[in-house]
Amino acid sequence: MNHEVIVTCAVTGAGDTVGKHPAIPVTPKQIAEAAIEAAKAGATVAHCHVRDPKTGRGSRDPQLYREVVDRIRSSGTDVIINLTAGMGGDLEIGPGEDPMRFGANTDLVGGLTRLAHVEELLPEICTLDCGTLNFGDGDYIYVSTPAQLRAGARRIQELGVKPELEIFDTGHLWFAKQLLKEGLLDAPPLFQICLGIPWGAPADTTTMKAMADNLPPGAQWAGFGIGRMQMPMVAQAMLLGGHVRVGLEDNIWLDKGVPATNGTLVQRAVEIIERLGARALTPAEGRRKLGLPARGERQLERREAGQYA
Template identity: 75%
Template sequence: MNRQVIITCAVTGAGDSVGKHPAIPVTPAQIAAAAVEAAQAGAAVAHIHVRDPETGRASRDPALYREVVERIRASGTDVIINLTAGMGGDLYIGPDHAPTRFGTDTDLVGTEERAVHVAELLPEICTLDCGSLNFGDGSLVYVSTPDMLRAQAALIQRLGVKPELEVFDTGHLWFAKQMLKEGLLDQPPLFQFCLGIPWGAPAEPRIMMAMRDMLPDGALWAGFGIGRMQMPMVAQAVLLGGNVRVGLEDNLYLDRGVFASNGSLVERACGIVERLGARVVDPAEARGILGLGSLDAAGRPA
């Protein structure tokens, strides 16, 4: 069991949740405010995507990331910023008679372009999605090949940003361990088990335990489940020795029929952690656990 728990809040995500919830953060101001709200509720880490302020659709625009990060830092709120670097991997396969006639929603770019905002803003953490995946029903494939991953891991390592290794299935974890052997990841590696996304690993206790058992010695890890499995996986992760993630990226409801906020989800997770006899750590303590450096006067990694 983990007695000192880091809570990450994924505040908006890239999914089509706008319109399914009355208050999904969309604009940079809303996303930054959501990160501050989560931190005030007890989250040590805010995981950030950005959206087009006009349409609400997922975006890779570095200017939007810059505004979000600047607003968080200007708020004076201490929270570890974790920027996604997973955007730019969406490939919509064409119809059966013309599979290379890719869908209009395809957004597939190389590794450097996926990390432009990371290189500019130098967050303390960024994500590295550790493999390709059939993402839900239909014809969407998230593409992250071994060659792409090696190149992106090397880039993140050169930037001095800590990668959060997002693994959606056991093969992703297997390859992340290979990158560790090849020296593309620094010690201690940080893993995030992403469970319940069709058609990756399901959000089941035995799956989380199996992935935990596959970890290399000394690894740090967290895990989450989506939808109604979010809070059960909070408890499961703590009991198995890990950290946790909640937030509107992964789940829209606090209770059946009751819309959540990022703050209410963090508060619910804090309650579960504390009732299990563990303690939620603050950002300064989380930096020590994760092996992150200190911040300068502007709130940037020193």
């Protein structure tokens, strides 16, 4: 069991939740405020996507990320910033016998283009989705090829950002371990076991344990389940020795019929952690646990070099 738990809050995601919840964060201001709310509720890490303020759909616009990061960094509230680098892997196969007629939801770019905002803003952590996946029913595929992943991992390593290795199925874990073997990841690696997304790995004890048992020695890891499995997987991850993730990206309900906020989901997770005899780590403690620079250290280095701070 893990008695010192990093709590990540994934505050908005890119999914079709706008309109299904009264207050999904959409604008950069709302997303930054959601991250700050989560931190004040006890989150160690804020995991951020951005959305097009006009449509609410997921975006990879670096200017939107810049505003979110600027607002968080200037707020006076400490939280480890984790930016997604998963946008740009969306492929909607054409219908029926015309698979090459890609759908309107396709947004497919190379592995380095997916890192444009990471290059500019140097968050402490960014994600690396470690494989291709049938994502839900229909014809939607998330694409992340071995060549793209090697290029992305190498660039993230050069930038000095810590990759959070998103593991949606067992083959993803296999390949992430190969990246480590090839020297494209710095030790200790950080894994996020993502459960319950159709049709990846299911959110259950057997699956999480199997993945946790196959992690490389010395790895840090967290796990989560989506929807109603969010809180059960909080307890399960820490009992198996891992860290946890909650947030509106993965689940929009606090209780049946009661919409959640990022703050209330973090509070619920912290309560579970404490009732099991453990505690949630502060951002400063989380940095030490993950081997990250102290708060502001990287930004100070860039400011001294005349770069963005």
